[in-house]
Amino acid sequence: MGRAEQDTGCIRVRILLKIPAVTDPGISGRGESVLKVMLRRAEYECSTLKPLIFELLDGLAGDRIGKAGRVLIKPNLLAPATPDKAMLTHPLIVRAAAEYVLRKGGIPLIADSPAMGTFDRVMKESGIREALKGLDVECREFKRSVAIDVGPPFNRIEIAEDVMRADVVLNLPKLKTHTQMLLTLGVKNLFGCIVGLRKPEWHFRTGVDREMFARLLVRICRAIGPSVTLLDGILAMEGQGPGKSGLPRRLGLLLAGTDPVAVDMTVCRMLGLDPMSLLTNRMAAETGTAPPDIRVDGELQVIENFLLPEITPLVFGPKSLHGFMRRHLVQRPLCDDALCRLCGECWKYCPAGAIKAVNKKVRFDYDACIRCYCCIEVCPHGALRAAETVYGKVARKLLKRHED
Numbered sequence: 194m195g196r197a198e199q200d201t202g203c204i205r206v207r208i209l210l211k212i213p214a215v216t217d218p219g220i221s222g223r224g225e226s227v228l229k230v231m232l233r234r235a236e237y238e239c240s241t242l243k244p245l246i247f248e249l250l251d252g253l254a255g256d257r258i259g260k261a262g263r264v265l266i267k268p269n270l271l272a273p274a275t276p277d278k279a280m281l282t283h284p285l286i287v288r289a290a291a292e293y294v295l296r297k298g299g300i301p302l303i304a305d306s307p308a309m310g311t312f313d314r315v316m317k318e319s320g321i322r323e324a325l326k327g328l329d330v331e332c333r334e335f336k337r338s339v340a341i342d343v344g345p346p347f348n349r350i351e352i353a354e355d356v357m358r359a360d361v362v363l364n365l366p367k368l369k370t371h372t373q374m375l376l377t378l379g380v381k382n383l384f385g386c387i388v389g390l391r392k393p394e395w396h397f398r399t400g401v402d403r404e405m406f407a408r409l410l411v412r413i414c415r416a417i418g419p420s421v422t423l424l425d426g427i428l429a430m431e432g433q434g435p436g437k438s439g440l441p442r443r444l445g446l447l448l449a450g451t452d453p454v455a456v457d458m459t460v461c462r463m464l465g466l467d468p469m470s471l472l473t474n475r476m477a478a479e480t481g482t483a484p485p486d487i488r489v490d491g492e493l494q495v496i497e498n499f500l501l502p503e504i505t506p507l508v509f510g511p512k513s514l515h516g517f518m519r520r521h522l523v524q525r526p527l528c529d530d531a532l533c534r535l536c537g538e539c540w541k542y543c544p545a546g547a548i549k550a551v552n553k554k555v556r557f558d559y560d561a562c563i564r565c566y567c568c569i570e571v572c573p574h575g576a577l578r579a580a581e582t583v584y585g586k587v588a589r590k591l592l593k594r595h596e597d
Contacts, residue, residue, distance in 0.1 A: 228450065228451065228484040235446065237283055243288075245447065246293065246423065246447070258293070264294045265363070267386065273314045278437060279441035280435065281367060288328070290363055292328065303321070304332070306335040309571040339352060341357060364379055364417075367429070368426035368460060379454070380457055380477075393565075394544060396567055403472055408480070423448075426448060429442050430442065432500045446463075454482070455484045525559055527579070530555075535550055539571065542568065542571045545565075
């Protein structure tokens with residue numbers, strides 16, 4: 194890894210071998226012997242994209258959508274951003290999904306709960322509002338929730354009522370990196386069905402335990418049970434995503450499947466990652482809800498040199514030193530004062546109340562910071578990033594050498 198990549202807190206992934214189309218036959222699943230993931234080359238050209246999306250939806254859930262009444266379309270609408278930033282599901286994909294539902298006789302509702310900015314602003318700036326002109330489609334922000342029992346340790350979770358009342362859910366995630374969870378794909382996209390400030394509340398409740406948060410994401414995903422996950426990987430995001438600190442990367446790919454975990458596992462294979470390195474996949478496997486076998490319909494290509502955020506341990510070494518290490522040694526959010534405009538979005542959204550403006554600069558209380566990196570997600574200026582301290586790098590290497 195070169196100095197530039199170290200400074201951005203990212204690592205490059207390169208794989209040399211072609212990946213087989215059938216993967217992970219040993220993972221215990223939910224009863225299906227084989228789950229299909231459809232993979233196609235694609236570009237943002239309406240004349241070719243629309244029939245391609247119709248083909249994917251027909252092949253996976255056409256009959257079910259045709260019999261449905263209310264169809265909830267859940268894109269990734271994280272924050273206001275234009276399509277070239279690769280932050281949100283592209284407007285042409287949202288339109289094609291809505292057109293398909295209308296053609297099948299369904300009633301489409303496009304909805305999400307943005308982390309930053311108003312829903313109307315996100316719809317306008319993203320180009321989705323313009324793309325939907327002429328279609329009889331309702332668009333609105335999630336407002337009301339219903340309590341759903343997802344089992345221990347979380348038990349009853351408040352999930353958007355529009356989602357749980359829908360006959361069919363179409364999950365339209367974006368292929369992006371994620372500073373806390375490595376990647377945000379099909380499973381993670383459904384966290385947007387948690388309404389408003391309940392999202393940072395759950396970040397705070399799961400604290401620094403990434404595995405616990407991943408388990409929560411899997412439970413939410415299974416409670417919603419989307420009929421199709423159609424992932425926008427045409428213009429993806431690498432680097433320190435999922436917000437404006439990330440870097441657009443053209444991959445020219447669409448992936449679709451009936452199981453979000455199967456789609457996410459396939460993406461990991463494409464990026465040269467062990468699928469179990471993505472915590473949501475591993476938590477699904479540990480709870481017996483991962484697919485036992487995946488068949489890829491299409492050419493499973495190798496994506497070389499994809500820039501991933503470097504995910505370092507939040508605690509390591511003797512438990513008696515964990516408190517000190519969290520304060521001084523582990524990865525933490527940092528602010529580039531030259532880019533920061535003191536807009537206040539980071540400290541308004543921080544679930545731990547760990548951010549303040551001091552002497553016209555953003556300052557972090559690392560004792561209170563839970564390392565959820567919500568601040569990086571919502572920063573509209575790309576001023577925040579995650580970085581490990583110099584002392585932390587040295588201490589972790591020394592401890593690993595001692596353990597070896």
